[in-house]
Amino acid sequence: MPDTPAAPAAPAAPAAPAAPAVLDAARLRALTREFLAAHPPAGTDRLDFLRARFDAGLAWVHYPEGLGGLGAPRSLQAVVDAELETAGAPDNDPRRIGIGLGMAAPTILQYGTPEQRRRFLRPLWTGEEVWCQLFSEPGAGSDLAALGTRAVPGDGGDWVVDGQKVWTSSAHLARWAILIARTDPAVPKHRGITYFVCDMTDPGVEVRPLRQITGEAEFNEVFLTGVRIPDSRRLGAVGEGWRVAQTTLNNERVAIGGMRLPREGGMIGPVARTWRERPELRTHDLHQRLLKLWVDAEVSRLTAERLRQQLVAGQPGPEGAGMKLAFARLNQEISGLEVELLGEEGLLYDDWTMRRPELVDFTGREAGYRYLRSKGNSIEGGTSEVLLNIVAERVLGLPAEPRTDKDVAWKDLAR
Secondary structure, eight states, X not given: OOOOOOOOOOOOOOOOOOOOSSOOHHHHHXXXXXXXXXXXXXXXXXHHHHHHHHHTTOSSTTSOBTTTBOSOOGGGHHHHHHHHXXXXXXXXXXXXXXXXXXXXXXXXXXXXXHXXXXXXXXXXXXXXXXXXXXXXXXXXXXXXXXXXXXEEEOGGGEEEEEEEEOSOTTTTTOSEEEEEEESOTTSBGGGSEEEEEEETTSTTEEEEEEXXXXXXXXEEEEEEEEEEEEGGGEESSTTBHHHHHHHHHHHHHHHHHSOOOOTTOTTHHHHHHHHHHOGGGOOHHHHHHHHHHHHHHHHHHHXXXXXXXXXXXXXXXXXXXXXXHHHHHHHHHHHHHHHHHHGGGGGOOSOOOOOXXXXXXXXXXXXXXXXXXXXXXXXXXXXXXXXXXXXXXXISOOOOOOOSSTTSBGXXXXX
């Protein structure tokens, strides 16, 4: 694992702008313009600008004051983003820090102590500290609650963690990880789990690359050997880790399947552009399939927008599983159509060199990459089979599948 710089100091954040009792779009637009006047993007260092934006409450406007927000409705974030984009302001490269933004941050906000929130949220949002997710294991992927990584009390109030995690995106870049580990093997599997924040630079943390079908290694396996985690880095109560993890997983599915896109954004964009620019490739059959997928992509995009609006009223629920399902299916069908449309060109691949990228770039690469990489969409972020169960049971209200392990202690389960 490459050397990771020490955590930046977490200075006391300047006071956020005084917010009126009710923040509306006009007032928030005015606050954003005042901020831009004080911090002109063209003359301000990128990191200084991002830190100042967080301190001004314009990072996540729906977060509390002092934690990157103003306690405003979530829907007003679009007002801030539009003003900043028009002014040419830098962003925080959200694709590179998606795990921190979409999974760690909402979990820390809901379950973290005041000290944890102050320490982690600012450098997480500015991108100074990258996060990864230590959830899945070789024997606990689809059945995540069966995880076997152990955390036992150590000396001085620490926890000592031993185990193996797998499919860990960005572990080779991350300073911090959200981690779930088993703290009580004598109770049923869902009840003996505790949630921690793990320092990826600590002794005993080993990261090994996993080369994928694309030739790259954006995923990793992580070995934890005698890793000591202070109890001050526990999120939620001991044994309540599964409940905390549900917050992470629900937000993860929305982050993957419900991202904001313009019309013809995402995977449908490149194939639609090829169709318009290369009339010699067209056939009637491909035309019919493209029309169907274009409509499906637009329906999915608008449904994701509606889901984001519903989030204004509360936390993400199981509906995000449906969006993640649609995301995986569409990506795989669209990328398959694109390869067929391009014919022999679609079989070309630019570089099989083993690399460890910082982000996944679906639209900036060639058709062959999109086709290969999309195969993982139905696995990562929850397999499609598990998500179908979630939709069936928690959205449609269908009877749950029979479970023989519901009341069996984890230590007594067959493995």
